[in-house]
Amino acid sequence: MPVAASAIYFLNLRGDVLINRLYRDDVGGNMVDAFRTHIMQTKELGTCPVRQIGGCSFFYMRISNVYIVIVVSSNANVACAFKFVVEAVALFKSYFGGAFDEDAIRNNFVLIYELLDEIMDFGYPQNLSPEILKLYITQEGVRSPFSSKPTDRPVPNATLQVTGAVGWRREGLVYKKNEVFLDIVESVNLLMSSKGSVLRCDVTGKILMKCFLSGMPDLKLGLNDKIGLEKESQLKSRPTKSGKTIELDDVTFHQCVNLTRFNSEKTVSFVPPDGEFELMKYRITEGVNLPFRVLPTIKELGRTRMEVNVKIKSVFGAKMFALGVVIKIPVPKQTAKTSFQVTSGRAKYNASIDCLVWKIRKFPGQTEPTMSAEVELISTMAEKKSWTRPPIQMEFQVPMFTASGLRVRFLKVWEKSGYNTVEWVRYITKAGSYEIRLAS
């Protein structure tokens, strides 16, 4: 059995039940209490998202200020359960229009009950596609659309079945202006040793798509990835054009992508859902362009003084610039006084996270601002109050830059009516976990 969930609970941070839905009788009604006493009120909360209490297993996730708890009594499929919660939350968000928190739940609890009835029956996941559900579960609660057609009202699923298993797209969509927005969003993860060598570095990227297209369009996306290009040149018996090709370590696609065609022809072709969705995810470990180099030096001058110097080099094109750059440089807990000199941006000491926080709103390429700070420490009684020297962490966003070098080569749209489409492509690279260790 993949997931035969016995119950699902939504709790707020105090442990009050916001929503509960018992699907099966095989768990007692006091499951919330068990969760509260054995997980919420103990230190266990952060230790593991899967816990066994008595004969039941609890899967829980915190999303903003809400805990979603699934209770199962059998040996369930963990990945499936968490994916279900994630999908369910996405569904709720698409109904609430964005936020998913305690207030949203309180304001929409009838709707949530309705949805919980549809997305899971007797513990088995059913249909979680917002596209389909929105056809017959509406906040307005109007009578279901089927009733308008007197006979043979097929449920959307069945209609779509006939048109070639496109369960994620409605027929008969019309847009005055046909537009596609592509966002290539990469997060670059870095772990750099105190000696300046890269310990680990990778890019996880996703391609987000927003489609406003009429009818049933067929799309084909071309990237500058190695396999795709090789295949293409093979097919057209033409040598690969020079230029950078990217080697993707692994790719996963939205269910709309025809995987068989990807495997045979290496092309990404699909009939997109309407609106916003995540087309693909990929991972790259080779040839990553790090947008920033961080060069820290920290000198401890005796027991009560420290000197912190940090230089950041931006290594992307001079015409580009990064936004929202934040560098967090950890300092010991007993920091008393700090003074700064920066060549760009602003720096201050944040006592709640024990860090010097240096912010640069707009950071042009090919520059290297510096910060130097003097830190005075309270001298403590303990002879050698150890400071663990956590790593420097960095946040940033670099528009029009991809750390992997991935580029969209083309996006083709075919629709039988032959309309013209406007395609918009954006690139952005964000910091994932960008850590630079300090020498001790």
Next chain:
Amino acid sequence: MAPPAQAHRSPSPSQPSGKGEVSDLKSQLRQLAGSRAPGIDDSKRELFKKVISYMTIGIDVSAVFGEMVMCSATSDIVLKKMCYLYVGNYAKVNPDLALLTINFLQRDCKDEDPMIRGLALRSLCSLRVANLVEYLVGPLGLGLKDNNSYVRTVAVIGVLKLYHISAPTCIDADFPPTLKHLMLNDPDPQVVANCLSALQEIWSLEASTSEEASREREALISKPVIYYLLNRIKEFSEWAQCLVLELVAKYVPLDSNEIFDIMNLLEDRLQHANGAVVLSTIKVFLHLTLSMTDVHQQVYERIKAPLLTLVSSGSPEQSYAVLSHLHILVMRAPFIFASDYKHFYCQYNEPSYVKKLKLEMLTAVANESNTYEIVTELCEYAANVDIPIARESIRAVGKIALQQYDVNAIVDRLLQFLEMEKDYVTAEALVLVKDLLRKYPQWSHDCIAVVGSISSQNVQEPKAKAALIWMLGEYSQDMQDAPYILESLTENWEEEPSAEVRLHLLTAVMKCFFKRPPETQKVLGAALAAGLADFHQDVHDRALFYHRLLQYNVSVAERVVNPPKQAVSVFADTQSSEIKDRIFDEFNSLSVVYQKPSYMFTDKDYRGPFEFSDELGNLSIAAESADNVVPAQGVEANDKDLLLSTSEKEEIRGATFNVSGYSAPLYDSSAASVQSELAIISSTSAGSAPSSSLAIDDLLGLGLSAAPAPEPASVPPSLKLNSKAILDPGTFQQKWRQLPISLSQEFSLSPEGVAALTTPQALLWHMQGHSIHCIASGGHSPNFKFFFFAQKAEESSNFLVECIINTSSAKAQVKIKADDQSTSQAFSDVFQSALSKFSV
């Protein structure tokens, strides 16, 4: 849907008391019930919402049941849904009132709107009142035939609900065959998927009583059904795909062509965005190729990239679920992941449950080429703010040291830990240094110098203190101050809370006494006196035992307490390979996350000891210091050993025989242990000490006392084997490489033998009874592989055996290598006769 919190109120003080509000609601509902004024639905909706919200926070609103039912005559679908929800919640506790609702639900089941038909049918089946089941059969039958697929999906699950309320009604109405027909013919994939879920549940539950049901259950994993589902797999929703893939993993293909066909068909599923689908596909691949070693390895290579992607995407919870699975694969085939070790580096902000798994994987994949990087990285974590993780990292360094041959650099790092002057780091490092010394005594010089400089006052944790004391005793000749440190520790006997530490102190003082008698004599007296006066039974007994032993004969006592030690070559593995295989069989389920097979957490009998104590991984740590002198026993650590704390040291074991008091047989056996130890020391052959029929290791060891004694009668007189043969895996491997194959034969297995092989452990026990010891075993039905060894009783001449058993053909292929080629035929006869006697 049982009432959520009917009996107990939610503890929040801010919530209304209920009583007044409920009666208020009641009168308002009553007013609305008859009204047909325009806009009435809106006011009803507000009221219904109130009722539902009270219900959710745990106020009992069952009192308005009648009014709710009266108001349910509406065409507003949202109102209907709220009403259904309410009814479903309270019907079970108010069966009489539930009867009221049957009418309107049955009417709705015939509504022209399929939504309403479906909803009504679902609610009808959710009433869960046993005496109302008669009203269910009719609507369900119609629902299954409904021309709308939504109604059919609801009806299929409805059948399952009916089965859980009243199994006979469901069976008598012939619903399961109908479901089977739907499963194989319905155009809607969700209907098919729900049929599959329902049938799996129904037939599994029925199978225990009905042969037909168990046949039907088997039929679900027959070729036609599997192929039918596989051919439609792309139509299914992601959840249904998981369901189907789970079923396919149970399917046993006829030949390798079929296996490749299935894998080719499913390969694109590895690119699916839903991690659960990817994991299910991986399970299919792994299970299909179990018997094809090469392909199985290729599968590992193929699934690596998708798994690593899944780990780095999604919420921490999702990546934890994936990481747990990656963990089990890494543990099974560390060498395949050796080059990916950087993926297991921890990020600073990762939750500790993720870090912990990563640490274990880093430990597992360490080999000659990456050890330096991995150990350097682990040392970074030792300074982590998260103390449990820092401790884990130090242990990980130690584990790597114990599994590597080149430990030079690692020892240096461990010694650096000792100099970090953090309590917990010192404590962990001490325990590790102790284990390390037991495996690599050659490092004692370097280690002792550093250990000697640690002040015993700075070590408080019992485990670390015990380790320090053990080293003081063991290396007292090299540590200048040893007797004096022991003396000061003995002076503080009363203040020492841990019995483990006091036990170690006793033994250490004894050891020290034999090495440096004049300096220790006084302490020994004090320690024995303190021990005899100790309120703890074990400590008292051990003190008494030492005391009498010394009285009896000092040189015997020395040989008992301070015998020359053999370096430990392999430390016991905590989980038997059988358990690991079972977890692997249950890939993609909770078993993998809990790291134990499902029977341990779903069977009531098993749950007891694990309840509330299932901290992940603590099992694997608990037994780190377990002694396992004879590697053959490592394989045999069974479930029960997992539960026992195996952390006692070998010295303790001798004493634990006395723990349960002075009962005669136990005392005898410990005497036997002394004898047999003597026997070994004086290097007389084992055969000459018949009274110690059990191997010494059994007496000291991990509960092996139940091992069958050798049966001399079964061994032909031409060749006598040593029942206590010892061979460490290193030597075995070396010999296996050097020696030529002297005999290669094929034996047949009796059917009973094949049957008994469902637990390969049984064969190990059986062969041990014939003085043939297992050094390693593995494999999966139908193919098992064992490596055995035996030694001649009179001389140390070894026989090495590789035995591959195929249970489907009932054949055993045996390759024998021997130090003395001339006796290999005789040994082969012994082996065959032993094997042929193997049965349940």
